[in-house]
Amino acid sequence: xxxxxxRRKSAMKASSAMKSRPIVPQSKRQAITGQRLSRNPLLRALxxxxxxxxxxxxxxxVLLPLFIMVMNSFKTTREIFLAPFSPPxxxxxxxxxxxxxxxxxxxxxxxxxxxxxxxxALILIVASMAAYGLARYRFxxxxxxxxYFLAGLMVPLRLGIVPLFLVIQRLGLLDSxxxxxxxxxxxxxxxSIFLLxxxxxxxxxELEYAARIDGCSEFQIYARxxxxxVRPALATVAIYNFVPVWNDFFxxxxxxxxxxxxxxxxxxxxxxxxxxxxxxxxxxxxxxxSLPLLFLYIALSGHFIRGLTAGAVKG
Amino acid sequence: MIVPAFVVYTCFMVYPLLTSLLYGLYEWHGLRRGAFxxxxxxxxxxxxxxxNVRFFNAVGHNASFxxxxxxxxxxxxxxxxxxxxxxxxxxxxxxxxxxxxYTLSLVVVGFLWSLMLNPTWGIVNKALVAFGLGAxxxxxxxxxxxxxxxxxxxxxxxxxxxxxxxxxAAIQGIPSELHEAARVDGAGGWQLFRYIxxxxxxxxxxMLTILTFIYDFxxxxxxxxxxxxxxxxxxxxxxxxxxxxxxxxxxxxxxxDIGNIGLGSAIAFLMFLIVAxxxxxxxRWMSRRELEY
Numbered sequence: 001x002x003x004x005x006x007r008r009k010s011a012m013k014a015s016s017a018m019k020s021r022p023i024v025p026q027s028k029r030q031a032i033t034g035q036r037l038s039r040n041p042l043l044r045a046l047x048x049x050x051x052x053x054x055x056x057x058x059x060x061x062v063l064l065p066l067f068i069m070v071m072n073s074f075k076t077t078r079e080i081f082l083a084p085f086s087p088p089x090x091x092x093x094x095x096x097x098x099x100x101x102x103x104x105x106x107x108x109x110x111x112x113x114x115x116x117x118x119x120x121a122l123i124l125i126v127a128s129m130a131a132y133g134l135a136r137y138r139f140x141x142x143x144x145x146x147x148y149f150l151a152g153l154m155v156p157l158r159l160g161i162v163p164l165f166l167v168i169q170r171l172g173l174l175d176s177x178x179x180x181x182x183x184x185x186x187x188x189x190x191x192s193i194f195l196l197x198x199x200x201x202x203x204x205x206e207l208e209y210a211a212r213i214d215g216c217s218e219f220q221i222y223a224r225x226x227x228x229x230v231r232p233a234l235a236t237v238a239i240y241n242f243v244p245v246w247n248d249f250f251x252x253x254x255x256x257x258x259x260x261x262x263x264x265x266x267x268x269x270x271x272x273x274x275x276x277x278x279x280x281x282x283x284x285x286x287x288x289x290s291l292p293l294l295f296l297y298i299a300l301s302g303h304f305i306r307g308l309t310a311g312a313v314k315g
Numbered sequence: 316m317i318v319p320a321f322v323v324y325t326c327f328m329v330y331p332l333l334t335s336l337l338y339g340l341y342e343w344h345g346l347r348r349g350a351f352x353x354x355x356x357x358x359x360x361x362x363x364x365x366x367n368v369r370f371f372n373a374v375g376h377n378a379s380f381x382x383x384x385x386x387x388x389x390x391x392x393x394x395x396x397x398x399x400x401x402x403x404x405x406x407x408x409x410x411x412x413x414x415x416x417y418t419l420s421l422v423v424v425g426f427l428w429s430l431m432l433n434p435t436w437g438i439v440n441k442a443l444v445a446f447g448l449g450a451x452x453x454x455x456x457x458x459x460x461x462x463x464x465x466x467x468x469x470x471x472x473x474x475x476x477x478x479x480x481x482x483x484a485a486i487q488g489i490p491s492e493l494h495e496a497a498r499v500d501g502a503g504g505w506q507l508f509r510y511i512x513x514x515x516x517x518x519x520x521x522m523l524t525i526l527t528f529i530y531d532f533x534x535x536x537x538x539x540x541x542x543x544x545x546x547x548x549x550x551x552x553x554x555x556x557x558x559x560x561x562x563x564x565x566x567x568x569x570x571x572d573i574g575n576i577g578l579g580s581a582i583a584f585l586m587f588l589i590v591a592x593x594x595x596x597x598x599r600w601m602s603r604r605e606l607e608y
Contacts, residue, residue: 051398052405058395059412062472066415068438069427084438130320137316145317152328154525154594156533158556159583160331162338162563162576166346167331186327189320222316247420249536254564265422269540272426282430286423297418301411304418305480312481312522 069290073283080279095284103275105288107260108267111177115263116246119181120238123188127237128230130189131196132222136208146197152190157183161254168255179255180263184248188241191311195240199233200226239300239307246293264289336587338580345573356581370582372550373558374589376463380554381531383467385524388478393520395475396482397508410483414476421473425540428469432456456541459551466537466552478523485519486512525594532590535560555586 072080073095075088099105134146157164164183165174173179203226211221227234249265256262259270268289275281297304339356342349360366395413399406416424431438434454443452455465489512497511535556538546544561546553563579 055395055398055405055409059409062412062416065427065431065472068431081436084436084441126319126323129316133316145321148329149320149324152324152332154529155332155587156529156590157328157332158533158535159587160328160333160335162331162580162583163334164327164331167326169346182323182327186323189324189328193320243418247422249420249422249540253539265420268420268422268426279430279436282426286427290419290423293418294415297415301414305411305414308417309477309480309484312477312519312526 066290069283070287073280073287075280077278077280080283095280096288099271099281099284099288103267103271103281103285104259105264105267105271105285108262108264109288109292111261111267112246112263115177115180115184116242118177119184119188119245120242122181122185123192123241124234124238126185127189127192128196128227128234129222131193132200132226134193135197135200136226149190149193152187153194157187158250161250165254174255175257175261176255177261180248180251183251183255184241184245191240192237195237195310196230196233199230203229235303236307236310239303240310243293243304243308335580335583339577339584341577343576346576352577356577357585359578360581360585366578369550369553369558370555370585373546373553373555376546376552376554377532377534379463380467380470380534381528383464384471384474384527384531387471388475388523388527389520392475392478393482395479396486397512399479399483400486410476410479413479416473417476419473421536422540424469424473425537428465428472429456429541432465457548459548462542462548463552466541470534470537478527481519481523482516485516489515521598525597528593528597529590532586532593555582559583559586 068084071087072084074091074093076092076094079089130149134142134149168174168179168182173182207225207229208221211225216224247265248263249269252263252266256266259267262270268285271285272282275285338348340351340353342352360370395409399410430436432440432455434440434457439455440452443449453461456462493511493515494507497507502510533556534554538552538554538557539560542548542552544557546557559579559582561574562582563574563576565574
């Protein structure tokens with residue numbers, strides 16, 4: 001405690017000293033900065049080169065496994081084993097054709113798309129309505145309600161998987177996409193409501209009054225006037241929820257049994273068990289599983305980065 | 316307007332989380348709840364062999380998972396972020412590249428690396444041999460001495476882009492006058508970082524540490540996919556996530572099987588305690604060091 005206080009005080013002193021000290025004469029200041037900048041241009045260039053060398057070396061560590069995954073999916077398994085580093089002798093799509101047909105990858109893909117798109121659409125509707133209500137209306141208990149939704153922000157839903165399993169079973173939803181969608185929907189509420197209500201609160205009240213005078217119903221004000229104005233926040237919420245849902249393995253593992261209902265991550269494990277020796281197929285399967293999100297990421301990297309880090313970055 | 320969200324959130328999140336705290340206090344026959352047995356499930360987990368051995372073994376592995384991940388993200392992650400904060404087009408490119416693995420599913424990451432680390436055909440050992448480091452080649456995932464570290468590093472490979480971006484946002488949020496003022500006073504690069512940047516991004520470090528802690532104590536997918544539900548070889552990669560899964564849902568990986576729900580719920584409750592208490596402590600401790608500007 002003392003230690004912390006001391007540090008804080010000394011830091012405060014330093015900053016106040018910074019402000020109150022008589023301004024360094026212009027000439028001297030230039031001398032200082034000038035000196036720092038001009039010091040041996042060769043050394044600076046070398047340092048820059050070293051820096052970029054390090055950064056690209058790490059970029060290589062990041063990209064090489066992905067590159068190997070894609071490249072090997074076009075080779076035969078024999079070729080992968082004998083010449084793992086060389087590009088394929090002939091670019092064959094055999095593995096892809098086989099993954100698609102024999103391993104029912106098409107079915108997994110459709111399931112993943114259906115679950116993820118439905119979930120995100122429902123989250124956007126349900127969370128934006130709730131956020132709007134919490135942000136724009138005053139009624140007794142609204143603060144308690146806001147806290148209630150916030151409470152789930154830091155608690156992983158996985159810890160409640162046993163009772164959740166029983167709830168889903170009692171509703172007759174075991175082994176159905178409904179189980180997944182409802183779970184993801186509930187899990188997405190705290191953050192989505194938190195983010196959206198922040199945006200709704202910033203909108204001017206006058207908009208609401210104007211719409212009301214024009215004869216809009218309360219629901220029309222929300223849907224026609226307010227919702228379009230928070231579109232950037234909706235995009236963030238969509239990506240924040242879409243990526244983890246698309247990639248999720250845990251809840252399908254618990255809830256889904258039938259092969260025809262499996263999503264890609266769960267289907268992958270089945271597929272890996274069946275084709276352990278055929279590496280060509282395995283690499284093709286992994287490439288297919290990752291491509292949709294990789295394409296989306298390359299196309300929308302700014303949105304992705306904003307969406308996925310939204311939980312940890314203020315503002 | 317609020318009703319649909321309230322109903323879904325209450326039924327499928329709040330209710331399961333709250334009742335899961337109670338389930339450990341009962342005896343269970345499959346999916347049927349039996350008699351109230353007080354703390355006896357907890358006593359089994361904490362004091363009876365072999366349950367307590369497995370439990371503390373898993374806790375230890377989660378702790379190393381967190382410790383190593385934390386060390387990597389606050390050195391490498393913070394270092395990269397402060398390099399990126401100088402700006403420039405190339406830096407944006409690097410940033411985008413480093414974040415790429417974070418968009419991959421943990422299942423793909425696990426399988427990809429288990430192929431790369433395969434003892435006979437894996438590319439990692441082949442590369443070591445090619446570079447004359449053949450003596451270093453080993454069955455990374457099959458050796459109890461290296462398996463957990465390998466998995467933690469693989470997880471870091473996927474994760475690192477996230478802390479980099481969070482730190483970067485925090486650094487860019489610092490008003491540039493502070494750096495300018497310090498530079499005028501003659502501060503060098505390291506001093507700038509130590510006395511200006513670092514104290515001001517402590518909140519971001521706190522936030523990330525708590526997130527990483529929760530995330531690492533919930534670790535499951537990578538280990539399940541790469542080492543199976545019992546965290547092999549010889550439980551050397553077993554974590555609370557896999558221990559809980561095995562206990563509550565049975566050893567086999569088929570969905571819908573049920574194991575011992577009472578013991579499983581007791582483990583879940585203990586996980587909850589660890590996560591909650593640690594994040595409270597971390598928050599308290601770090602918030603004392605926060606600075607205002």
